[in-house]
Amino acid sequence: MYSTFMGLETAYRALITSQAAIDTTGQNISNASTTGYSRQIANMQATTPLTITANSKDLSIGTGSFLRDITRVRDAYLDQQYRRETSQYEYWSGKEATLSLTEQFFNETSNYSLSSDMSEFWNAWSDLANSPEESASRIVVREKAVSLTETFHNIDQQITSLQNDLNNSVDTTITKINTFSDQIQLLNNQIRNAEIRGDNPNDLKDQRDQIVDELSKIVPVTVEESLDPNFTDRSVGNYTVRIGNSTAADSVLVTNGSAYHLQENPVPTDAATGFSEVWWEASADGTKTAAEVDLGNGMGSLQADIEMRDTYLSEFRGNLNTLVIVIADSVNALHQSGQGLTTDTGLDFFTSSDLTSPITAANIIVNQDIQDDVNLIATGIADATGVSSGDSSIALAISALSSGWDSLTTYASVPASITVLGASSILDYYEGLTAELGSDVEQSTRMAEGQSVLATQLSNSREALSGVSLDEEMIDMIRFQKGYSSAARVVTVLDTMLESLLGMGVTK
Amino acid sequence: MRITNNILSSNLLSNLQKSSNKMIDLQNNISTGEAISKPSDDPSKITAILGLKTNITSMEQWKDNASQALDYMSSVESVTANMTSMLQRLRGLAVQGSNQTNSPEDLGEIKKEADQIIEQLGVMANSQVGSRYIFSGTNTDTAPWPGTGLWTGNTESLSVELGANVSFDISINGQQLFGVNSATGVSDFFTALNNFSTALNNGDYAAVGNSISDLDSLLSSFIDGRAELGAKISRVETINNNLETSIINAQTNLSNLRDTDLAAAIVDYNSTMNTYRAALSVGAQIIQPSLVDFLR
Numbered sequence: 001m002y003s004t005f006m007g008l009e010t011a012y013r014a015l016i017t018s019q020a021a022i023d024t025t026g027q028n029i030s031n032a033s034t035t036g037y038s039r040q041i042a043n044m045q046a047t048t049p050l051t052i053t054a055n056s057k058d059l060s061i062g063t064g065s066f067l068r069d070i071t072r073v074r075d076a077y078l079d080q081q082y083r084r085e086t087s088q089y090e091y092w093s094g095k096e097a098t099l100s101l102t103e104q105f106f107n108e109t110s111n112y113s114l115s116s117d118m119s120e121f122w123n124a125w126s127d128l129a130n131s132p133e134e135s136a137s138r139i140v141v142r143e144k145a146v147s148l149t150e151t152f153h154n155i156d157q158q159i160t161s162l163q164n165d166l167n168n169s170v171d172t173t174i175t176k177i178n179t180f181s182d183q184i185q186l187l188n189n190q191i192r193n194a195e196i197r198g199d200n201p202n203d204l205k206d207q208r209d210q211i212v213d214e215l216s217k218i219v220p221v222t223v224e225e226s227l228d229p230n231f232t233d234r235s236v237g238n239y240t241v242r243i244g245n246s247t248a249a250d251s252v253l254v255t256n257g258s259a260y261h262l263q264e265n266p267v268p269t270d271a272a273t274g275f276s277e278v279w280w281e282a283s284a285d286g287t288k289t290a291a292e293v294d295l296g297n298g299m300g301s302l303q304a305d306i307e308m309r310d311t312y313l314s315e316f317r318g319n320l321n322t323l324v325i326v327i328a329d330s331v332n333a334l335h336q337s338g339q340g341l342t343t344d345t346g347l348d349f350f351t352s353s354d355l356t357s358p359i360t361a362a363n364i365i366v367n368q369d370i371q372d373d374v375n376l377i378a379t380g381i382a383d384a385t386g387v388s389s390g391d392s393s394i395a396l397a398i399s400a401l402s403s404g405w406d407s408l409t410t411y412a413s414v415p416a417s418i419t420v421l422g423a424s425s426i427l428d429y430y431e432g433l434t435a436e437l438g439s440d441v442e443q444s445t446r447m448a449e450g451q452s453v454l455a456t457q458l459s460n461s462r463e464a465l466s467g468v469s470l471d472e473e474m475i476d477m478i479r480f481q482k483g484y485s486s487a488a489r490v491v492t493v494l495d496t497m498l499e500s501l502l503g504m505g506v507t508k
Numbered sequence: 509m510r511i512t513n514n515i516l517s518s519n520l521l522s523n524l525q526k527s528s529n530k531m532i533d534l535q536n537n538i539s540t541g542e543a544i545s546k547p548s549d550d551p552s553k554i555t556a557i558l559g560l561k562t563n564i565t566s567m568e569q570w571k572d573n574a575s576q577a578l579d580y581m582s583s584v585e586s587v588t589a590n591m592t593s594m595l596q597r598l599r600g601l602a603v604q605g606s607n608q609t610n611s612p613e614d615l616g617e618i619k620k621e622a623d624q625i626i627e628q629l630g631v632m633a634n635s636q637v638g639s640r641y642i643f644s645g646t647n648t649d650t651a652p653w654p655g656t657g658l659w660t661g662n663t664e665s666l667s668v669e670l671g672a673n674v675s676f677d678i679s680i681n682g683q684q685l686f687g688v689n690s691a692t693g694v695s696d697f698f699t700a701l702n703n704f705s706t707a708l709n710n711g712d713y714a715a716v717g718n719s720i721s722d723l724d725s726l727l728s729s730f731i732d733g734r735a736e737l738g739a740k741i742s743r744v745e746t747i748n749n750n751l752e753t754s755i756i757n758a759q760t761n762l763s764n765l766r767d768t769d770l771a772a773a774i775v776d777y778n779s780t781m782n783t784y785r786a787a788l789s790v791g792a793q794i795i796q797p798s799l800v801d802f803l804r
Contacts, residue, residue: 032513099548103547103548119561122566129667133639388646390645460519467513
C-alpha cells in the first residue's frame with residue numbers, strides 16, 4: 001500500500017514541470033528576435049513508477065513527471081553549410097566592392113574621363129597641324145598633354161590608396177580574428193565547466209555559434225565537435241574551430257581551452273609592396289609555429305581583400321603602365337624624328353620625372369624643356385638646312401596615332417613595346433581594358449547575387465528549424481497553462497478527498 | 509517548412525530591398541538619360557560606346573580642320589583671283605601699247621598704270637593669310653620674295669588632317685605659279701613684268717608686243733593654279749559634308765546603344781513601384797497579426 005499523500009506529490013511535480021515549461025516558453029518569446037538565438041524545448045519525462053502489489057500482481061503506478069533537460073533546436077550540418085555559403089558570399093561581395101571602386105577610376109561614360117583626355121590630346125595635335133607656326137596651338141598641345149599625364153598620376157594614386165586601404169583592412173581583420181579566437185576560447189571553457197556539472201548551457205552555445213558565424217564572413221571556418229570520452233555519465237563536448245583550408249597541416253584557431261593568434265608578417269616576403277601577409281603567431285607552448293596561413297580558395301572577405309590588393313590591382317596598374325608606355329613610346333618615336341620652330345631635333349615629348357627610370361603612369365611628365373619652350377614641340381620633319389615652320393607632317397603623324405600605327409612606319413621605326421602589345425591601336429587596347437574591367441565587375445556582382453540567394457536560403461532553413469514561432473509558443477503556453485491549471489485542480493480534488501477522509505468518524 | 513516570424517519579416521525586408529534597388533537603377537537611367545553609365549552595366553556594349561565617342565570627337569576635329577582649310581583656301585583663292593585680273597589688265601595694256609599709233613606720251617601714260625599694277629603684284633606675291641606667307645610652301649614665316657627678288661619658298665605641302673590617316677595638301681605651288689627656276693630662284697613672272705616695264709620705258713613697240721605672249725603664259729599658270737585650288741576647295745567641301753553626315757549617324761548609333769528607352773523605363777519603373785507598394789501593404793498585414801492578437 002502506498003502513501004495517502006502520494007497524489008499531492010504527483011500534482012506538485014506537475015505544477016513544477018508545467019511552470020518550468022512556461023518559463024522556457026517565456027524565454028523563447030523574449031528572444032524571438034534575438035540574432036543567433038535557437039529556440040529551446042523543455043523536455044519532460046515521467047518519473048520512475050512505483051510498483052505496488054495488488055491481488056498478488058505487481059502494478060506500476062505513475063508518480064508524475066519531471067523536467068529532464070532543456071535543449072536547443074539546432075542542426076550542426078545546416079550551420080556548416082550556411083557558413084560555407086556565407087564565406088563565399090563575402091568573398092564575392094568583397095571583390096565586388098573593390099572592383100566597383102576601380103571601375104570609377106577611368107570615370108568612363110562621363111565626359112571627363114581618361115578616354116576624353118586622350119581624345120583631346122590627339123585632337124590638339126591635329127589642331128596644331130593646321131597652324132604649326134602659331135604658339136597658341138603649341139600651348140594647347142602642352143596643356144592637353146600635361147592634363148593627360150596628370151590624369152595618369154591621379155589614377156595611379158587612386159590605385160595606391162585603394163591598395164593601402166585594403167592593407168589596413170587586412171590588418172584590422174587579423175585583430176578581429178584574434179578577438180574572436182579569444183572569445184571562443186572563453187566560451188569553450190565556460191561551456192565545458194557547465195557541462196561537467198551536468199548542465200546544458202544553451203545560451204552560451206548560441207553565443208559561440210554566433211561568433212563562429214561572424215568569423216565565417218571573414219575566413220572559411222570548419223567546426224569539429226565531438227564528445228569527450230572521459231565522461232560516460234554526462235555529455236561533455238570537445239570543440240575545435242579551424243580556419244582557412246581545413247586540410248592544411250595547421251589550421252586550428254581554437255581547440256577547447258587553447259586559442260591561437262594571427263599576426264601580420266613583420267617581414268613581408270614581397271618587400272617591394274610592403275603589404276602585410278597573414279601569418280600564425282607562434283604559441284608559447286610550442287604547439288603552433290609561425291607560418292603563413294593557408295586561406296583556402298575563393299572564400300571569405302580576407303581572401304578577397306588580399307587577392308584584390310596583391311593580384312588584381314597590381315595587374316590593373318600593369319595594364320595602365322602598358323598604356324602609358326605605348327603612348328609615350330609612340331609619341332616619342334615620332335617626336336624624335338621631327339623638329340619644331342628651333343633647330344633642336346631628337347627630343348622626347350614624354351619623359352619620366354627623374355629622366356632615368358622607365359616611364360610609368362606615376363612618373364610620366366611632358367619633357368620639362370618642352371614645357372618651358374613650346375617652340376620645341378616638333379611639328380615637321382627634321383631638316384638639317386633649317387626650319388620650315390609650316391611643315392606639319394610630324395604633328396599629323398602623332399595625331400594619327402589615335403587610330404593606328406601606320407604613321408610610325410612612315411616616319412620612324414615601331415617601338416618594341418607596341419610590337420608586343422598586340423592591339424591595333426591605343427584606343428583598341430584601352431577599349432579592351434575597360435571592357436575587361438566591366439566584365440570583372442559584372443561577374444563578381446552576379447556571383448555575389450547568386451551566393452546571397454544561397455546564403456539567404458540556408459539562413460531561412462536555419463531559421464525554420466531554430467527560430468521562434470510566436471504562434472507555436474502561444475499554443476505551447478496555453479498547453480502548459482492548462483497543464484498547470486489541471487494540476488492545481490488535482491490538488492483541489494485531493495484536498496476534498498482528504499477532507500472527506502479526515503471527516504470520517506467525526507461526530508457532530 | 510516551419511515558418512517563423514523572423515522568416516516572414518526578413519523575407520519581406522529582402523524583397524523590399526530588391527524592389528528599391530531596381531527602382532534606384534531605373535531612376536538613374538531615367539534621370540541621366542543613359543542606360544549604360546558604368547562599364548559593368550554592359551561590358552560588351554562599352555567597347556562600341558567608347559569607340560563611337562572617340563570617333564565622334566575625332567570627326568568633329570576633322571570637321572573643324574576642314575572648315576579652317578576652307579577659310580584658308582578661299583583667302584588664297586581671292587588673292588590669286590585679284591592677281592589674275594591684274595595680269596589681264598596688264599595684257600590689255602600690252603595690246604594697247606604694242607600699237608604703233610600710240611605717241612610716246614601715250615606710252616608714258618600706259619607705263620604709269622602698268623608700273624602701279626606691277627608694283628601691286630609684287631606686294632601681292634608676298635601675301636599673308638593670318639601670319640602665313642601663302643606662296644612660301646612650308647617656309648610660312650618668311651616672305652617668298654625678299655628684296656633680292658629671288659624666291660625663298662619651297663614646294664613642300666601644307667597638310668591638314670581630314671580623316672584617319674588622310675592628310676590633305678591645302679597649299680598652292682609657288683614654284684609653278686610664278687615659274688621659278690628651281691636652281692637659281694629667278695622667276696619667269698618677275699622677269700616678264702620687268703621686261704614689259706622696260707619695253708614701255710624704251711618705247712620699243714616690238715618688245716611690248718612680245719610681252720603679250722609672256723603675259724599670256726603667266727595668265728595660264730595662274731588660271732591653272734586657281735583651277736587646282738578650286739578643285740581642292742570643292743573636295744574639302746565634300747569631305748566636310750560627309751563628315752557632318754557621319755557625325756550625325758555616329759551620334760544616332762551612340763544614342764541607340766547608350767540612351768535609356770524612356771517609355772520602357774517609365775513603364776518598368778511604374779510596375780516596380782506597384783510591386784513595391786503591394787509588398788508594403790501585404791507586409792503591413794502579415795507582420796502584425798499572430799496568435800497573440802487573438803488570445804484574450
